Amino acid sequence: MLDQDGSFEVSARGLPTYTLLIDTPGFAAAFLNFGDRNIALPGMYVRRSDDAACWSNPETDTRICAW
Numbered sequence: 001m002l003d004q005d006g007s008f009e010v011s012a013r014g015l016p017t018y019t020l021l022i023d024t025p026g027f028a029a030a031f032l033n034f035g036d037r038n039i040a041l042p043g044m045y046v047r048r049s050d051d052a053a054c055w056s057n058p059e060t061d062t063r064i065c066a067w
Contacts, residue, residue, distance in 0.1 A: 010066050018064055020045060020055055028055055030064060 001008050002019070007028070011017040017033040023044070030041040043059035054065040 008066055010064065020064055030055070030057070 005022040007021045009019045019031040020028045026047045028045045031038040043057045045055040048054040056063040
């Protein structure tokens with residue numbers, strides 16, 4: 001967890017780090033970090049109503065989950 005709004009990072013040794021920054025409740029911007037800089041992922045991520053641990057991007061059909 002990064003702040004009280006619920007922003008968080010998902011990381012593992014040897015893999016890129018995903019960061020989800022909450023913009024407003026239920027909506028977030030996502031970034032990918034390969035070690036030297038953050039790269040903004042396209043579109044807005046929306047918290048899923050069927051699984052609150054997951055955020056999905058309807059524009060790119062991707063999701064980020066943290067169980």
